[in-house]
Structures are given as structure tokens and as C-alpha cells.
Amino acid sequence: MKDRFDFLYDEISTIPLYDVHTHMDALHLTARGLHDVLLYHMVISDLYNAGCPDGARMSESPDESEIEFRIERALPFVKHIQNTSCFWGARIILKDLYGWDEPITKDNWKKIHEIIAKKYNEASWAREILKKANVTRLCTELWRGHGGVADDIFHYALEWAFFTRCQWGQFDTALLELEHAWNQDEPGAPLPVTTDRTSLNFKKTIKSLSDVNDAVKHYCGRIPYGKVLSAASHFSTDISYGSVSGAEMEKALANREGAGAAERDIYANYINEMFLNEIESNGKNLVLQFSLGAEPLPFETGSKLRTETVFELASMFDKHPKVRFSLFLANEAQNQAFCTLCRELPNVSMAAYWWHNFFPSSIRKVMNERLEMMAANKQLGFFSDACCADWAYAKTVIVKKQLAEVLAGKIGQGQYDEKTALAVARQILNETPQTLLGMKPGI
Numbered sequence: 540m541k542d543r544f545d546f547l548y549d550e551i552s553t554i555p556l557y558d559v560h561t562h563m564d565a566l567h568l569t570a571r572g573l574h575d576v577l578l579y580h581m582v583i584s585d586l587y588n589a590g591c592p593d594g595a596r597m598s599e600s601p602d603e604s605e606i607e608f609r610i611e612r613a614l615p616f617v618k619h620i621q622n623t624s625c626f627w628g629a630r631i632i633l634k635d636l637y638g639w640d641e642p643i644t645k646d647n648w649k650k651i652h653e654i655i656a657k658k659y660n661e662a663s664w665a666r667e668i669l670k671k672a673n674v675t676r677l678c679t680e681l682w683r684g685h686g687g688v689a690d691d692i693f694h695y696a697l698e699w700a701f702f703t704r705c706q707w708g709q710f711d712t713a714l715l716e717l718e719h720a721w722n723q724d725e726p727g728a729p730l731p732v733t734t735d736r737t738s739l740n741f742k743k744t745i746k747s748l749s750d751v752n753d754a755v756k757h758y759c760g761r762i763p764y765g766k767v768l769s770a771a772s773h774f775s776t777d778i779s780y781g782s783v784s785g786a787e788m789e790k791a792l793a794n795r796e797g798a799g800a801a802e803r804d805i806y807a808n809y810i811n812e813m814f815l816n817e818i819e820s821n822g823k824n825l826v827l828q829f830s831l832g833a834e835p836l837p838f839e840t841g842s843k844l845r846t847e848t849v850f851e852l853a854s855m856f857d858k859h860p861k862v863r864f865s866l867f868l869a870n871e872a873q874n875q876a877f878c879t880l881c882r883e884l885p886n887v888s889m890a891a892y893w894w895h896n897f898f899p900s901s902i903r904k905v906m907n908e909r910l911e912m913m914a915a916n917k918q919l920g921f922f923s924d925a926c927c928a929d930w931a932y933a934k935t936v937i938v939k940k941q942l943a944e945v946l947a948g949k950i951g952q953g954q955y956d957e958k959t960a961l962a963v964a965r966q967i968l969n970e971t972p973q974t975l976l977g978m979k980p981g982i
Contacts, residue, residue, distance in 0.1 A: 543950060546957075548943035551964050555980065557972035558677040558931055559890055560696070560771065560828065560867065560922035565679075565689040567600075568665035570929040573652040574606045576632050577643065578613065579930055581625045581897070584839055589619035594838040610652075614645055624898050628933035635936075636668060636929060665692070666982050668928040672935040675969075676981035677923075681767055682728050691981050696828065697762060697770040699726045702810045703780075704773040706734055707835040710798040713806040714745050721745075721754035726761060732835055748789050755810060759817040762825070768976050769826040769865070775807075775834060776844045780851035783808040819861045826863045826976055832870030833894050842895035844870040849877065856884045865919065865975070867893035871901045878912040888975055890919035897924070897934070902941040910945070910963065916974060920967030 570576050578586075580596045587594035591613050598605060620626045633639040637658065639651050658664050669677075669692065681695040700716040709715075712734075718741045719730050745751055762770065774780075783805050791798070791805040798806075818825060831848070833840040856864055865888045868874055874889075874896075881887045889909060892902045909918050921938050925931040946960040955963070972978040 543947045544943050547946050547960065547964075548939060550961050551939045551943055551946075551968075552673060554965050554968050555673055555675040556921050556935065556968040557976075557978045558674050558921060558923050558925075558935075559919050559972050559976060559978070560924060561677045561679045561931060562683065562924065562926045563677060563679045563693070563928065563931070564683040564926070565685045565687075565693065567659075568689065568692070568928050569659050569668060570632070570655050570927050571659050572606060572656045573643070573648060574601065574610060575927050576629050576655065576929060577617075578609055579625075579629070579926070580839065581894075582620070582629055583613075585620040585623045585625050586613050586616050587838070589616040591616040596838075606652075610648055611645065614643065614648065617643060624937065628930065628937060631933040631936050632929045635671075636932065665689075665928045668932050669982055672928075672932040674931060674935060674982075676978055677931065678768060678976070678978065680728070680771075681726055681763070693981075694976075694978055695767045697726055697767045698729050698772075699770075700758060701729060701772045702814060703775055703778055703807045703829075704732070705775040705777045705803070705835065706732070707837070709734075709736065710800065710803040711795055711806060712803070713810050714795065715739065717751070717754045717758065717810055718743065718745055720758045720761075724761070726763065732840070733838075745792070747792065748785055751788065751792070751810065752813070755813045755817070759814065759821075762823075764823045764825060767825070768978065769828045771828040771830070774829045774831040774848070774852060776831065776848045777803075777834060778807050779804050780848070780855055781808060783812070785809075815855070815859050815862055819859050824863070826865055828865045828867060828890065830867040830869065830893055832868050832873065832896075840869075840894065842870050844873045846873075846876075849873060849880065853880050853884065856880070856887050860886055862886060863975075864888070865890050867891070867922070868905075869894040869896055871896050871904060874905050875908050875912070878908055881913050881917055885917075888917040888919065889913065891922045892938070893922075893924065897937075899937065899941055902938060903945055906942060906945045907948075910949070915963055915966040916971050918967045919971055919975065920964075 574597060578597050593609060593612055637654050676694060677692060678694040678696050680698040684693055684695055700720040702713045702716055706712045721743050722741045787805055788809040791802040794802055832842055832844040834843040863886050867890050881889060892905055896905055923931040923934040942964060949955045950960055
């Protein structure tokens with residue numbers, strides 16, 4: 540079995556793969572220092588769990604004082620997370636990319652920090668990492684492209700407004716998201732999942748049904764179809780999905796100041812339906828990527844997905860057969876249920892292993908179920924969700940090892956032979972991203 544695993548892992552590693560969803564930024568493609576490795580948000584959650592007092596993410600562009608403060612506060616807790624798969628990813632990065640294979644301590648962390656920072660300043664380093672990972676192209680947020688300076692690496696997704704995403708303790712989020720886009724002439728960065736609404740100062744605000752219609756037309760009219768392959772958003776399971784009339788929306792808008800869960804659902808459903816109708820009618824064939832199965836907690840999210848959400852969404856997908864939906868699922872328990880939907884709804888596909896599913900045991904379970912139940916041309920086999928090439932590399936290693944183990948098991952029981960197993964791996968890692976999303980080879 541070990542020989543078969545090693546053979547499959549080596550062969551899978553020769554397949555040029557596509558990373559269909561990242562948050563990499565063209566202005567800082569690789570880790571800028573130890574903080575981008577050790578304090579990646581998934582590792583921060585491990586450290587916070589271990590007792591580190593800091594649970595929030597690092598700033599987008601932290602200064603050295605923030606970096607030093609956060610690393611030194613985290614170091615006493617690193618010894619407690621040696622067992623986690625997220626820290627395994629950090630070790631893969633440090634060893635494979637920077638030759639560092641010793642514990643990180645208060646006395647030596649600045650040494651590895653400087654090693655990483657030095658490599659970051661090498662112009663070719665990002666492409667070297669991606670070639671080592673055999674990643675031929677990645678998809679990132681449009682606004683992170685910064686004028687196309689890394690177009691040999693990137694395709695782009697529109698990640699601008701999230702009409703069906705909830706915020707902690709807020710009930711008019713769909714309206715805030717739409718106002719955010721309505722007040723911009725061109726697509727920009729999305730609102731964070733922990734938006735402080737007191738910081739928002741929109742010139743145009745939604746007060747009437749006419750305002751909603753104008754704002755949705757503004758949003759849809761500024762989708763740069765020639766520049767993006769997909770639009771990424773989120774389906775919150777706290778929302779009950781269904782049909783909403785204009786009269787219901789008008790009534791809910793009049794109660795915005797006192798909005799509760801009922802109004803929240805009306806806002807989200809009405810705006811989302813307008814958006815889907817526009818996508819379906821314009822014939823541009825944009826893939827809509829929706830994450831689901833993760834809901835806000837004070838710092839990050841937890842895995843949560845109501846059983847009813849599955850079939851509420853099934854009705855939506857069936858109502859819009861010309862819209863292509865690709866789902867990023869963070870709830871392992873509902874993977875099998877969504878596989879059954881994909882079998883009966885040809886406009887729905889599944890993509891890799893999102894957030895709370897990105898742990899080896901969950902990855903293997905999800906892989907097994909999808910390979911058992913779904914056509915390979917409806918499975919996108921990898922995305923890293925990474926913020927730098929270093930973490931994209933680590934996650935390719937982790938996923939390839941899980942895929943090798945799953946395929947070895949299927950060969951062992953006679954379901955696949957080696958030729959079939961490797962053909963399946965090539966399809967979900969390389970071919971389906973091209974046929975389903977339109978990705979093309981890059982570096």
C-alpha cells in the first residue's frame with residue numbers, strides 16, 4: 540500500500556493543477572515574513588484555541604511593531620499546536636521553501652523572519668514556488684490584480700457584494716452590500732465579514748424599491764465580463780430561501796430601522812433573485828461561486844448548515860437552469876446531500892474543500908463521496924483559499940497526499956486501476972477547471 544501511495548503521489552505531482560480560488564495579491568505574492576506563515580488566519584485559530592490572547596487576523600499590511608507584538612504573543616502557544624494539520628502546513632512551508640527544520644523560539648524567530656523577507660524581495664520567487672507546486676494558474680479577486688502586473692499567474696473572480704451573506708447581529712446586510720457597490724463606479728474590495736457599520740458613510744442609500752432596482756442594475760452593469768471568469772459570494776444558512784414579492788420588499792424596506800430575521804430574509808431573497816435573473820438573461824455564461832456551511836463567530840466562522848438550506852437552494856438552482864453554480868462547502872456533514880443535488884441538477888458543481896473541510900480526514904471523506912457519486916467534469920479538485928504562494932504550495936502538498944491515499948484505496952478494492960485513477964486525478968485537478976471555469980495555462 541505504501542509503494543502504491545508513493546507511486547500515485549509522485550504521478551499526481553506531475554499533473555499541472557489549477558487553483559480555482561485564492562486571495563493572493565499581485566503586490567505581495569509570497570510571504571513577506573514569518574507572520575504570513577505562522578499567523579495565517581487558520582493557524583491563528585489554532586493558536587487562539589491553545590490560549591493565545593489574539594484571535595483576530597493580522598492587518599492587511601502590518602508594520603514591524605504589529606508583527607513583532609503578534610509573533611511574540613503567539614510563540615508560547617506554538618508548542619501546543621504541533622499536532623494540528625494547519626501547523627503541518629506551516630512546517631511544510633518552512634522546510635520545503637526556506638530550509639528551516641527546527642522549532643521556532645523567542646531567540647530565533649527573527650532569523651527565519653529575515654530569511655523569508657529576503658526571499659520575498661526576489662522578483663522570481665513567487666513563480667519558483669508555484670512551479671515547485673506545479674500550479675499553472677490561480678484565480679484571485681479582481682481588485683487584487685492591481686492593473687494586471689501578474690496576469691501570467693492570475694485569472695480573476697468578482698468578489699464585490701454578498702447579497703445572501705449574514706453579519707453577526709445585523710439584519711439589513713443585503714442592503715448594506717448593495718449600497719456598498721452602488722456607491723462605487725467600478726468593482727472594488729468587498730466588505731469584510733466583520734463589517735463595522737459605523738465606519739460606512741454611503742452617499743447613496745436604499746430607501747425604496749426603485750432604489751433597489753437602480754442599485755442592482757448599477758451592480759450588474761459594472762460586472763467586467765471580459766476580465767472575470769466567475770463571481771464569488773456566500774449563501775448563509777441563517778437565511779430562509781424562497782420567493783419574495785415586490786410588495787413584501789416595499790413593506791420590509793419601510794421597516795429597515797427595526798429589521799429582524801424576517802426582513803433580513805426578504806432583503807436577501809429579493810436582491811438575489813434580481814441578480815440571478817440578470818445573469819440568466821444576459822447570456823454571458825458567468826460561473827457563480829457560492830461558499831456555504833460557515834457562519835460568523837466573533838473573529839472567524841464556525842461550521843453550520845441547516846438541513847433545510849440544501850433543498851431551499853435546490854429550488855433556486857432548478858429555477859435558474861441557465862445559471863452555473865459552483866459550491867464551496869465548509870460543512871462535511873452535508874457533502875453527501877449536495878452530491879445528490881449535483882446528480883440531478885446539471886448546472887451545479889462542487890469545488891474542493893473549503894475552510895472547515897480543509898483538514899486531511901475531512902478532505903479524504905469529501906473526495907471519496909464525490910468520486911463515488913459525481914461525474915469528474917463537475918468536480919473542481921483544488922483551491923487553496925491562500926493569501927500567498929507559500930500557503931498555496933503547502934495546501935497542494937496536503938491535498939495531493941490525500942488524493943493519493945483515496946485513489947490507492949480505490950485501486951486496492953478493485954474500483955480503479957492505476958490508469959483510471961490517474962486519469963481521474965488529471966481531470967479534477969487540470970481538465971475540469973479548464974472546461975468548467977475556462978481557466979487557461981499560465982506559468
